[in-house]
Amino acid sequence: xxxxxxxxxxxxxxxxxxxxxxxxxxxxxxxxxxxxxxxxxxxxxxxxxxxxxxxxxxxxxxxxxxxxxxxxxxxxxxxxxxxxxxxxxxxxxxxxxxxxxxxxxxxxxxxxxxxxxxxxxxxxxxxxxxxxxxxxxxx
Amino acid sequence: xxxxxxxxxxxxxxxxxxxxxxxxxxxxxxxxxxxxxxxxxxxxxxxxxxxxxxxxxxxxxxxxxxxxxxxxxxxxxxxxxxxxxxxxxxxxxxxxxxxxxxxxxxxxxxxxxxxxxxxxxxxxxxxxxxxxxxxxxxx
DNA sequence: CTAATTGCAAAAATTTTGCAGGACT
DNA sequence: AGTCCTGCAAAATTTTTGCAATTAG
Numbered sequence: 605x606x607x608x609x610x611x612x613x614x615x616x617x618x619x620x621x622x623x624x625x626x627x628x629x630x631x632x633x634x635x636x637x638x639x640x641x642x643x644x645x646x647x648x649x650x651x652x653x654x655x656x657x658x659x660x661x662x663x664x665x666x667x668x669x670x671x672x673x674x675x676x677x678x679x680x681x682x683x684x685x686x687x688x689x690x691x692x693x694x695x696x697x698x699x700x701x702x703x704x705x706x707x708x709x710x711x712x713x714x715x716x717x718x719x720x721x722x723x724x725x726x727x728x729x730x731x732x733x734x735x736x737x738x739x740x741x742x743x
Numbered sequence: 744x745x746x747x748x749x750x751x752x753x754x755x756x757x758x759x760x761x762x763x764x765x766x767x768x769x770x771x772x773x774x775x776x777x778x779x780x781x782x783x784x785x786x787x788x789x790x791x792x793x794x795x796x797x798x799x800x801x802x803x804x805x806x807x808x809x810x811x812x813x814x815x816x817x818x819x820x821x822x823x824x825x826x827x828x829x830x831x832x833x834x835x836x837x838x839x840x841x842x843x844x845x846x847x848x849x850x851x852x853x854x855x856x857x858x859x860x861x862x863x864x865x866x867x868x869x870x871x872x873x874x875x876x877x878x879x880x881x882x
Numbered sequence: 883c884t885a886a887t888t889g890c891a892a893a894a895a896t897t898t899t900g901c902a903g904g905a906c907t
Numbered sequence: 908a909g910t911c912c913t914g915c916a917a918a919a920t921t922t923t924t925g926c927a928a929t930t931a932g
Contacts, residue, residue: 674818676815676816676817676818676819677815678815679813679815679821680815680819680820680821681819682818682819692853694853694855694856694859696859697862703855705853705855705856706853706855707851707853707854707855708851709848709850709851710849710851711848711866712846712847712848712849714831714833714844714845714846714868715846716833716842716844716845716846717833717844717868717870719873719876720833720835720870720871720872720873720876721870721871721876722868722869722870723836723869723870723871724868724869724870725866725867725868725869726866726867726869727850727864727865727866727867728864728865728866728867729853729856729861729863729864730861730862730863730864730865731856731859731860731861731862731863732859732860732862733859734858734859737858737859737860
């Protein structure tokens with residue numbers, strides 16, 4: 605991670621512990637939208653003493669600071685995304701893969717939300733990726 | 744529940760136990776997108792012996808048969824919706840309320856999904872409902 | 883009558899919490 | 908040095924499972 609980024613993180617009041625940096629870096633280099641467990645498993649070899657609590661604590665802080673987004677698509681499992689520009693997602697119902705969709709979508713703000721405060725929206729596409737589509741065969 | 748509906752449910756090969764009927768009816772008369780626990784709590788007074796397993800089993804069957812949809816918006820909690828026509832949702836980050844959005848949205852199918860099987864999509868709007876908006880005050 | 887469904891209790895999966903010791907600034 | 912962070916273990920939350928007893932068709 606470069607100097608500028610380090611400074612930026614410090615400016616948010618974050619202590620830059622090795623574990624925290626590793627989690628951030630892992631997320632930034634990884635567009636697979638990993639779960640807390642994925643992150644834990646990936647980093648465990650490098651930080652044998654690291655605990656789940658640290659992963660969860662760190663993710664919570666990163667989400668608070670807006671550096672990471674929480675994705676709730678897969679049932680009962682949070683997944684995390686360090687790509688924070690507005691974008692959409694495709695969820696494969698077979699292998700649970702999530703891919704980023706960067707198309708612009710022309711969303712109409714519903715009149716029902718007139719008196720609401722709207723902070724963001726996203727489109728989620730569901731279906732089967734090419735591999736899973738083939739595995740299930742024709743129907 | 745009327746005759747025609749009962750016949751329809753039977754035609755799907757579903758045994759119509761009192762618990763199952765109560766769950767279905769509760770969902771059909773309720774657009775709050777309840778969780779399994781909400782359903783359990785609502786029906787407990789009428790079926791003191793009913794267990795969580797029954798609620799979960801029933802919901803699973805109803806989802807399989809396409810009578811109910813599972814909604815994964817709130818982190819780590821499944822919610823259920825008997826309104827199965829395609830529609831969108833608003834999620835209040837304050838009180839966790841989910842409301843239906845029935846606007847048509849002109850979604851562009853992304854070219855990234857060319858070789859994918861697309862089964863459905865939905866737009867999720869996030870923000871604060873009028874009550875929660877006021878509670879948090881201006882910022 | 884038979885297979886499907888229920889209820890119970892235990893287990894699984896994921897996330898949260900309290901606290902003591904340790905590390906970052 | 909002081910505060911924030913880590914690691915551990917226990918708890919909390921939600922969902923799933925195994926199995927014996929019951930019930931709908």
